[in-house]
Amino acid sequence: MYQTNYHRPSSIQEAVKLMSGAAEGKYLAGGMTLIATMKQRLAAASDLVDLRHIAEMKGITVNGRSVRIGAATTHHEVESSAELKAVCPAVCALASHIGDPHVRHMGTIGGSIANNDPAADYPAAMLALDAKIVTNSREIAAADFFTGLFETALHDGEIITAIAFDAPARAAYQKFPNPASRYAMAGVFVARRDNGDVRVAVTGAGSNGVFRHQGMEAALAGNWSPDAVGNVSVDASDLLTDLHASAAYRANLIKVMTKRAVAAA
Amino acid sequence: MGVEGIGARVARKEDKRFLTGKGRYTDDMSVPGMKYAIFVRSPHAHAKIKSIDATAAKAMPGVIDVLDGKQLTADGIGNLICGWMIHSKDGSPMKMGAWRPLADETVRYVGDAVAVVVADSVNEARDAAEAVIVDYDPLPVVTDPVKALADGQPQLHPEAPNNLIFDWELGDAAATDAAIAAAAHVTEVKILNNRLSPNAMEPRAALGIYDSGDDHYTCYTTSQNPHVARLVMSAFYNVAPENKLRVIAPDVGGGFGSKIYIYPEEIVCLWASKRTGVPVKWTCDRTEAFLTDAHGRDHVSTVKMAFDSSNKITALKVDTIANLGAYMSLFSSCVPTYLYATLLSGQYDIPAIHANVRTVYTNTAPVDAYRGAGRPEATYLLERTMETAARELGLSPAELRRINFIRSFPHQTPVIMNYDAGDYEASLKAAMAAADWDGFTARKAEAERRGMKRGIGMSCYIEACGLAPSSAVGSLGAGVGLWESAEVRVNAVGTIEVMTGSHSHGQGHETTFAQLVADRFGVPIDSVNIVHGDTDKVQMGMGTYGSRSGAVGMSAVVKALDKVEAKAKKIAAHLMEADESDIVIENGELKVAGTDKSVPWFQMALAAYTAHNLPAGMEPGLKEGAFYDPSNFTFPAGCYICEVEVDPDTGQTEIVQFVAADDFGNIINPMIVEGQVHGGLAQGIGQALLEGVHYDPDTGQLLTASYQDYAMPRADNLPSFKVSTSNTPCPNNPLGVKGCGEAGAIGSPPALINAITDAIGNNALTMPATPEKVWAAAHAAN
């Protein structure tokens, strides 16, 4: 790891100020991605501004069906929140399958979303739940937030402070893990609202990161059942091929995971 | 047996320190003035080094020196060598290309070391390593062993045209071909054995300490055989003569073969310590380990197995191409030859066998022994072929095996080995009963109703352990003898130290070796210490690999114990004025049989050292040594049965049952044996289901250089194993033991692949059986 300076602000303003004064600063949340990258010398932050000790960025609030999760909330806190489980258990279940217990006790929802790993789980949930990504200066619709592989709409120095969404009537996430990393090789989050609106978001498989599958959405809006997925075609040409799986296999997984998610929702 | 003697489930003595973080590994060693080494490694798989400019690096903070291959060559440090000579069938010796500890002209794989930075801290050394400017002239690359043999491919070493190291054969080609021509049925298969990364929990490390006062070197290193390391470093690498070089392998966290070899880093740390005048420590990081630890397996084979009309095997013909990587590692040549082709008879009576093996250089990391070493390759090839044949012949897998089992011993195979004992039917029966083989059809039907494809597969393995009679391996090309040594030192108060040339890096020797002593003298196990891993403390020894510590290492201890016992009885007889032949040792006492006269063990020991009252002419003291050279290999064998369920929608395989029925001969500590089997099974299942090293074929970049991409088995990939043993004692060593360290990794891959191919109804499947491959094969079958 290269030399770095560590800062521990206790408010969002202080964090932003520290960042603006840093040469090549980075926000630090759980460090589960960032520290590993720094140890491999693939990142060289002059300053680390730790976001885990800012009270207003932590915790989960549920008001009716409206949910707000502070960006510095850990995967473990999401996984074990009774209030959240009551309105949207799919998100708790998703969090419970991220990495291992160590990772879940350190990693945060804000860090995961800001990082936008194309195989991460949360981005699929954000897109399918039509979540708002709340920052220190604005609110960004999930649809506009995830802009490419490891790319987001965040400006330099902008902090995700929370994410917010209305819990849908039904939702579920099904993930087929990569045998090595256990990130998603294909993960599908489905959500259906009382008004019949259906969203199907896919992670781990798209060559440009997380995406919604319109064909699945249309089929499921007409017939919310696992059988409806059978005839939908998944175009493999926009999907990833790598060491672990071909695009054709990922296309198959998207169908299977969608089917299973609808059955589970 | 007693509560701590032979056969008892004694809890491992060493676990207290391992589990409480008190283990002392090479990286835990710290000496005054110690500095840190980081290696500059080639980012190219094949390139000429045009120049190395370390000017900027040397000026960086904390940097003591930057050393390169030209300086190493100038100082006369020798090439790394392969210690087992193999001759091609035309009589020519194997083509050993030069492997410099620091490449001075050409780099041949990604990770090849070109320079070393020594600095005050690891971070400063890393910073400076990034600032060393190496100007490379990239050369074309070949990573595939079959392709590497073709004309017009990149050439790795001038000594080896077409990258061919040797073209070797074993067995009778004419008899084999004739039997195939006359056969009622011939099964033909192509077998790939995937390349593996060893992944010991503790990465390699070395600490080189040069003492200019005595012109003496000390090397702490992660070695499975510190004496062999010292021998090779002094005899071949010109680091220092043996009396000026102490090698210490303290606690070592797993080896699986990969820590047998002497690598560039320990040589360079010793040399750099002399050059810089400071102790130099290097600890491998995980990516470096993926790049530079010797890999395992990587065979491409074609097989023909001939049967007569009563389904008896009449011949086996094997053609294998083995990838040895960019350089010949220490024992790389014997793995695909004498540790492989000699086991091709398996548990079967096969009248004619012929194996041809070509070994090849490629722009990949060196390949050498990895848990099982040659025997997993032979077993996988044979047991996949047997399964395929059973399917083709319409026989049950058990029936075909039964028809062909060897049933009388000793049995001379056509490929050197002479099996001394075994009962293959017994293991098969035990495994089938434990697996409820007969209930499989019902279980399959039940799975079908859930939409799952259920399959069952077996594997009957044999291996050769207890390496090995020295004259025999010498005649086959080994550069060393494979005996073992022990010294038993009884202290004046009766406590006992056993110096062994075996080395424990997870096997539990500190417990099992002590059990031998407790059993013999009836002393508490806590009064026995096992000393190993230090060339200054332990007489010459050959180390631990090939499941040899029980059959060879313990046999040496037994020989030394015999001598101690004889002298102890003489002393006791003298003290009690009895006849030596009437003395028995029980519960820590030496007794005169049939009387109530006895001398406590400690009192006899004290008498040996006070020497006030010893038999006339007897030397004082009680310390005896022995060297034991085995008279044969040992032949552990067994039957493994695996049952799987495959999800046809995703190709995901779940192992629902795994049964291992082994014959390890007599057992010293059943709990430790079970642990060895469990670990071996996890590794074998890892190979079959998950693991695989991948290089980019065009650039030679390692694509599986971290756990993000290299899939290791985890607890939830594995079922709860059902293990059992049925033992035929080995007739060729005093304890009747055979060895158990590798069996799990040898027997399990074919059982698993046989089960998956049974489930999906398609025999064409290669390891690792990833979900995508299984899914595709299942669909191709429909």
Ligand SMILES: Cc1cc2nc3c(=O)[nH]c(=O)nc-3n(C[C@H](O)[C@H](O)[C@H](O)COP(=O)(O)OP(=O)(O)OC[C@H]3O[C@@H](n4cnc5c(N)ncnc54)[C@H](O)[C@@H]3O)c2cc1C
């Ligand atoms: C072994 C292992 C297994 C894993 N498995 C999975 C898995 O199965 N699925 C999965 O989805 N993920 C997985 N992860 C990743 C894990 O979820 C991480 O927690 C996550 O990717 C990053 O979150 P973090 O809080 O650790 O962020 P950090 O590593 O601290 O930061 C990541 C990046 O986000 C930025 N950042 C962090 N917080 C904010 C913020 N509030 N506003 C703006 N920028 C911010 C940082 O500057 C940095 O660039 C795994 C990680 C590990 C180590």
